[in-house]
Amino acid sequence: MTARHLIWIRRASQAFFLLFFLFLLIESRLPQDVFVEYSPALSSAQELSIERPVRFFFQLDPLVLFSSLLSGHHLIKGFWWAIVLLVVTLFLGRFFCGFICPLGTIHHVVSWFKPTLKGERMVRANQKSPGQRVKYFLLITVLIGALIGVNFTGLMDPISILFRSIALAIIPGLGTGAKEVFELMAGSDVKILNLIGYGEVLLSPVFGYTYEVFKTAWFIGLLFLAILFLNRIRPRFWCRFLCPLGALLGIFSRFTILTLVKDEEKCTGCNTCTKSCQGAAEPEPGKEWESAECLMCFNCFDSCPEDALSFRFRWSSSLSNKQPDMGRRAVLAGILAGVSLPLLGRLDGQAHNVSNPRLIRPPGSLAEKDFLTLCQRCGLCMKVCPTNVINPTLTEAGMAGLWTPHLIMTQGYCEYTCTLCGDVCPTGAIAEFSAKEKIERPIKIGSAYIERGRCLPWSGNGPCIVCEEHCPTSPKAIYFRKGIVAGPDGKESPVQLPYVDLTTCVGCGICEYKCPVKGLPAIRVISAGESRSMENQILL
Amino acid sequence: MKKLITRRMAVKRLFQISSAMAFSALTDWPLRGTKKLWAQKQGTGFIVEGFGQTEGYSIKELTKKIFDAAGGIARFISRGDVVVIKPNVSWARRPELAATTNPEVLEAVIELCYDCGAKKVRIADHTIHDARRCFAITGVGSVAKKTDADLVMPRSSLMKKMKIHGHRLDIWPVFIPLVEADKVINLPIAKDHGLSTLTLGIKNWIGGVGGRRYALHQDIHQTIVDLAQFFKPTVTLIDATRIMVTNGPSGGNLSDVAEKNTLILSDDQVAADAAAAKLFGVNPANLGFIELGEKWGIGTSDLLKLNRKKVVI
Numbered sequence: 001m002t003a004r005h006l007i008w009i010r011r012a013s014q015a016f017f018l019l020f021f022l023f024l025l026i027e028s029r030l031p032q033d034v035f036v037e038y039s040p041a042l043s044s045a046q047e048l049s050i051e052r053p054v055r056f057f058f059q060l061d062p063l064v065l066f067s068s069l070l071s072g073h074h075l076i077k078g079f080w081w082a083i084v085l086l087v088v089t090l091f092l093g094r095f096f097c098g099f100i101c102p103l104g105t106i107h108h109v110v111s112w113f114k115p116t117l118k119g120e121r122m123v124r125a126n127q128k129s130p131g132q133r134v135k136y137f138l139l140i141t142v143l144i145g146a147l148i149g150v151n152f153t154g155l156m157d158p159i160s161i162l163f164r165s166i167a168l169a170i171i172p173g174l175g176t177g178a179k180e181v182f183e184l185m186a187g188s189d190v191k192i193l194n195l196i197g198y199g200e201v202l203l204s205p206v207f208g209y210t211y212e213v214f215k216t217a218w219f220i221g222l223l224f225l226a227i228l229f230l231n232r233i234r235p236r237f238w239c240r241f242l243c244p245l246g247a248l249l250g251i252f253s254r255f256t257i258l259t260l261v262k263d264e265e266k267c268t269g270c271n272t273c274t275k276s277c278q279g280a281a282e283p284e285p286g287k288e289w290e291s292a293e294c295l296m297c298f299n300c301f302d303s304c305p306e307d308a309l310s311f312r313f314r315w316s317s318s319l320s321n322k323q324p325d326m327g328r329r330a331v332l333a334g335i336l337a338g339v340s341l342p343l344l345g346r347l348d349g350q351a352h353n354v355s356n357p358r359l360i361r362p363p364g365s366l367a368e369k370d371f372l373t374l375c376q377r378c379g380l381c382m383k384v385c386p387t388n389v390i391n392p393t394l395t396e397a398g399m400a401g402l403w404t405p406h407l408i409m410t411q412g413y414c415e416y417t418c419t420l421c422g423d424v425c426p427t428g429a430i431a432e433f434s435a436k437e438k439i440e441r442p443i444k445i446g447s448a449y450i451e452r453g454r455c456l457p458w459s460g461n462g463p464c465i466v467c468e469e470h471c472p473t474s475p476k477a478i479y480f481r482k483g484i485v486a487g488p489d490g491k492e493s494p495v496q497l498p499y500v501d502l503t504t505c506v507g508c509g510i511c512e513y514k515c516p517v518k519g520l521p522a523i524r525v526i527s528a529g530e531s532r533s534m535e536n537q538i539l540l
Numbered sequence: 541m542k543k544l545i546t547r548r549m550a551v552k553r554l555f556q557i558s559s560a561m562a563f564s565a566l567t568d569w570p571l572r573g574t575k576k577l578w579a580q581k582q583g584t585g586f587i588v589e590g591f592g593q594t595e596g597y598s599i600k601e602l603t604k605k606i607f608d609a610a611g612g613i614a615r616f617i618s619r620g621d622v623v624v625i626k627p628n629v630s631w632a633r634r635p636e637l638a639a640t641t642n643p644e645v646l647e648a649v650i651e652l653c654y655d656c657g658a659k660k661v662r663i664a665d666h667t668i669h670d671a672r673r674c675f676a677i678t679g680v681g682s683v684a685k686k687t688d689a690d691l692v693m694p695r696s697s698l699m700k701k702m703k704i705h706g707h708r709l710d711i712w713p714v715f716i717p718l719v720e721a722d723k724v725i726n727l728p729i730a731k732d733h734g735l736s737t738l739t740l741g742i743k744n745w746i747g748g749v750g751g752r753r754y755a756l757h758q759d760i761h762q763t764i765v766d767l768a769q770f771f772k773p774t775v776t777l778i779d780a781t782r783i784m785v786t787n788g789p790s791g792g793n794l795s796d797v798a799e800k801n802t803l804i805l806s807d808d809q810v811a812a813d814a815a816a817a818k819l820f821g822v823n824p825a826n827l828g829f830i831e832l833g834e835k836w837g838i839g840t841s842d843l844l845k846l847n848r849k850k851v852v853i
Contacts, residue, residue: 030672032693035681048676183697200697209672209693386670415669416792417632417677456758465735466754470668472631474792480734496734514668516755 003302006311010098010298014105020056021102025167027052028383028424029208047435049423050384057102057159058426062086063142063245064160064376067153068427071146071373076427086252093256094249097239097279098296103158104239104246108297110228111235111278123271125234128280131241132293133330136251139244140331144338146373150345150400154376156244161224164403167383168214168392169221175207212388214379215408220392235278239295250292250324259314259321260289260300266308273300273309283309292324345372345400357526359396360407360507363414363443364422364433367532374429377403381421381430387412389509390421405430407445409509409525414445416472416508446507447529447538448477448500454522457495460485467511467523468498477505478523502529502539585808585839586610586847587815592781592801597853599781603648606777606805609849612656616774616807617723619657624721625649625689626773628728628744629665629680631790632673638782638797639790641729643679645779645803649725650687664692664717665747666699692717699750706766707836708759713751718771726773726809730780730816732788732796736760738820739789740813741776742768742829761828768809769838776812778804780819810839811846 027050034048058064059078062085068074085096097104117125142153154160179200186197204211230237239246260283267285277283281293283300285308301309362381365371382390382405389412392403405421407414417435425432433443448467452458468478480496487493500523507525515521528538545553590606592599607613617623627641635643646663653661663684667674671693675681684691692698699713718724728744735757736743743760745767746753756763780802787796800819806812810833814824824830824841834841 030670032672032675032691033681033685034672034676035685048673179697186697187700197697200695204695209695210670386673415632415673418670418673462758463735463760464757466757468734469757469789472790472792474787474796476787476790514754516752516757518752 003298003304003310006298007302013099014108017100018102018105021162022166024052024054024056025163025383026171026206026208028054028167028380030384030386030420032205032209047417047419050420054380054384054424055426056081057163058376058378058380060085060100061157061159061245063139063153063157063248064427066248067142067146067151068374068376070143071149071151072370072427072429074374074428089249089252090255092258093253093291093294093296094246094279095258095296096249097243097246098298101158101239101245103162104236104243104295106162106228107231107236107238108278111231115235116232117235119275122235122275126274126277126280128282128290128293128325130327132280133325133327134241135243135247136324136326137330137334137337138242139247140334141337141341142244144335145341148339148342149369149373150342151373151375152341152400153244154378155402156242157376157378158238158243158245160376160378161227163383164377164379164392165220165224167379168217169224171207172211172213172217173221175203175211176213178203178207179211208383210386210388212383212385214382214388215391215411216394217392219394220403234280236295240278240280240293246295247324253291253294254321254323256291256321257313257315258296258311259291260294261310261312261314262286262289263308263310266306268306268308270305272303272305276300276303285309288322290325291321342400345398347399356396357528358406359393359401360409360446360509360525360527361530361532362390362405362407362421362430363438363445364419364425364430365405365445365532366429366431367534371429371532372397372400372404374427375401375404376427376429378426379403379405380424380426381405384420384424385412386418386420387415387513389413389513407509409512410519410521411513413510413513414508416506416510441531442473442506444506444529444531446509446525446527447502447505448507448509448511448523448525450498450500450523452522454517454520455498456516456522457483457485457497458522460487462487463495464516465496465498466514466516468496470510470514472508472510473504473506475504477501477503478511498523505529584847585806585811585845586849587804587806587808587811587843588849588851589815590803590805590851590853593852597801599642599644600648600651602803602851602853603645603777604652605851605853606803607652609851610775610805610807613652614656616725617653617656617658620659621653621657621722622660622662622720623653623658623723623725624662624664624692624718625653625725625727626718626744626748626771627663627665627680628731628739628747629674629678630668630747632669632677633790633792634677635679636782636797637791637794638729638731638784639792640674640678640680641727642779642781643683645777645781646680646727647683647687649727649777650683650689653725654687658723661687661689662692662717662721663689664694664715666694666715666750667747694750696750702770704766704770706763706769708762709756709766709770712749714770715748715750718748724771724773726771726776728776728778729783730778730800730819731784731791732786732820734788736764736829737827738813738817738822740816741778741809742813742833745771761832764829765832765836765838768833769836773809775805775807776809778812778816780804780816783819785820806846808839808846810834810841811843814841815843
């Protein structure tokens with residue numbers, strides 16, 4: 001097989017996996033054509049679920065596997081995909097980085113397209129540098145941190161980063177923009193523009209039908225752009241210097257049998273190979289090839305004009321690959337940071353105590369401490385939520401809980417029989433639950449309370465029953481007592497006054513969402529009473 | 541050589557065009573001035589109440605029979621019509637919980653429409669819960685698929701501000717598919733309601749608007765009557781096969797449901813609601829929206845004024 005073939009196979013594989021990733025990301029939503037077959041005999045609660053294997057890339061990711069095993073002592077579903085990947089990595093090196101990783105592919109394309117560094121400058125940029133040890137430092141930090149009890153992996157894991165950035169920032173950004181344009185056209189009096197306005201129907205499946213937006217996602221999007229921009233400084237900057245998954249696979253690639261074979265006789269020292277090497281893995285004859293840094297992109301193989309380089313399977317029992325260059329300092333610093341980060345994360349007290357009353361976790365979430373050991377902050381639950389209620393946290397859950405999911409009831413509400421967030425969570429931070437369980441146990445996520453000063457009937461500003469009307473429990477957790485309230489004119493009239501029954505309220509938040517008092521609703525939900533906590537309770 | 545147009549000719553041509561336009565604007569003159577927004581209903585309405593008495597009766601047959609008793613569905617639906625059906629699918633609840641229109645009735649109506657030559661039948665409702673979940677769980681989605689009816693998903697681009705000409709509502713965002721139709725069939729379910737006591741046909745129009753619709757509850761009776769006047773359905777068919785007698789309008793428990801095996805068909809929105817109210821043992825005179833509906837001339841609650849029929853199978 002010639003190098004050219006290998007390059008095209010690589011490109012095809014990269015394109016396939018990137019498109020597959022985006023396809024699964026877009027499909028991580030409730031489709032419009034799901035039906036529960038109706039029959040008069042239908043008697044059990046029917047659940048809607050996502051048909052596609054939307055967790056696939058997280059199951060393929062060994063970093064997710066290790067971190068959840070270390071911190072939550074939980075073997076995630078479909079973990080054997082990651083095992084397969086590791087076994088293959090043992091033989092083929094970091095082929096995941098070169099052939100599969102969707103974030104790597106994006107970096108690859110960005111680095112390749114009109115690079116700022118040219119000629120000799122690119123050759124110098126692609127020399128191996130001590131900075132490449134940072135990724136080992138980060139890997140050790142997140143794994144030790146996970147072992148001690150706070151899982152920061154999701155902040156650095158490439159699959160989580162890409163999913164979070166695209167699902168929470170890029171797609172909502174494009175979606176709301178496109179929707180604005182279409183609505184402008186639909187409102188036009190010009191017939192043809194008006195007709196094009198209906199084109200929104202074709203686009204809306206991509207944007208999840210409801211055009212979700214996420215609070216503080218601009219920050220996630222900005223960081224993503226910054227990571228992409230780094231490729232201007234060094235090709236595949238992220239993969240080379242920062243990616244902890246790359247570091248992990250680098251360690252496993254120590255024993256790879258697919259190796260770069262250099263023919264020093266043929267080499268003319270033109271440095272074309274180094275110029276094309278995005279991983280800075282020393283492909284040049286005369287230097288020792290770094291299997292742990294090599295992204296298996298085969299660029300050097302392809303670019304060498306003298307055929308001095310080739311990739312070959314080398315069957316030998318002795319270890320002849322260079323060991324990953326971690327550096328003692330990176331290892332020690334990693335251990336230190338790994339130990340201290342979870343401790344720092346507890347400084348704000350949020351891992352153990354309840355300090356933010358509005359930190360309402362999705363139904364099925366584990367107790368806060370366990371939740372933080374498993375949550376990958378990937379944003380899958382946020383993307384899949386049909387009402388857009390699940391948003392990433394910024395400060396609500398403390399430093400240790402950055403970008404974990406929480407529910408903002410003014411933006412949506414938790415549907416009473418919906419189970420999607422638990423269905424898709426790749427690590428089980430949100431445990432799977434059935435609609436029956438959710439109703440009958442019941443799974444409470446908080447409790448509602450009424451602010452009488454703003455409530456229309458309580459404040460004498462007129463009748464309103466919207467919270468009671470929407471309350472989904474049976475019997476309703478919001479009930480009325482008849483009362484006499486004086487209106488603004490001083491005239492007393494009978495009204496129905498809403499009350500909350502804390503024993504039946506599940507905290508779904510539909511009352512807060514639908515309350516006509518906008519901005520700061522007259523009925524609100526706090527996390528107190530949530531089933532997942534022993535302490536955060538109101539009633540005996 | 542190019543033929544030049546003289547100034548005189550140009551002026552003449554312009555005059556011709558403008559006078560033609562002015563004249564064409566006058567052509568609908570005979571039609572003008574006769575339309576009154578709050579026209580009184582003529583006393584030619586009808587109401588048909590259908591009961592399924594036998595065990596295991598066919599809802600389809602009952603639906604067909606009551607339309608036949610009203611003169612056949614062809615009286616209302618013409619060949620080539622686009623028919624929009626407005627069921628009540630507000631909640632993502634299983635059909636037997638009686639929070640939403642019975643899918644069997646819906647299916648029967650759609651089939652009748654297609655049988656008499658409707659071009660397209662659409663199902664449109666601005667649901668309260670997420671529309672995808674509502675349509676999927678209530679069985680409406682599978683009915684749409686089975687009968688080849690279009691399911692119109694509510695989306696903000698389909699809510700357009702329109703003049704309601706109501707006594708309380710002036711301009712409000714309306715769910716456009718309900719307006720862009722040749723015929724509209726209102727297909728509510730009869731349920732208990734915390735504020736308006738009952739939610740029947742007139743109250744079903746809350747599902748036809750968008751915007752801050754939960755503020756409508758502050759003057760519920762007048763606002764829903766305004767909406768009913770605005771939407772003017774061709775017929776109203778109230779599904780009372782199962783009714784929700786308590787814990788409405790969302791329910792959630794089988795103990796909230798009572799079997800009534802009744803369908804009420806009328807071209808008079810007030811009369812249909814008045815007849816349905818009796819199933820709950822509620823005196824129609826005590827319902828604010830019925831009183832206001834009569835006051836503003838949308839219909840009558842006096843069923844004796846109408847051509848009244850009963851169908852029992």
